[in-house]
Amino acid sequence: MEESQTFIGRVRNRFWVMGMFIMYLLDRLVSWLGVRASIAARESDLFLGTALFLIGFFGFESGRYCDGNSSDYLSCTRPATYYFYDAPHTTLIVLGVFLILTWFVRARR
DSSP states (O other): OHHHHHHHHHHHHHHHHHHHHHHHHHHHHHHHHHHHHHHHHHTHHHHHHHHHHHHHHHTOOOSOOTTSSSSOTTOOOSOOSSOOOOHHHHHHHHHHHHHHHHHHHHHHO
16 A cells, blocks of 8 residues: 555656746746747837738739639740749748747847
8 A cells, every 4th residue: 555655645746847947938938939029019110011022922823724723725925933922821931930039139129
């Protein structure tokens, strides 16, 4: 009986330590995001302009492709040299550029 109690106590202790470590990581993440959000709020015109430009740039479709997707057979008149980025890829690009912008803004100070 004694041995099972100590085993349960050790397992409970390890779960408690892991829980405290996870809480520590979440606290650090929230403080990191708070700093980035304050930079984005202070420089909102820069971030809004960048977001609108990137969404417009990567969301543009020419409407006709030479690889057979939306053009008739052998009648491609407006070839496209780029492909359309869908919403998840555009979102990841915008978030990546936002992280780079916050890095530049913090380094500027």
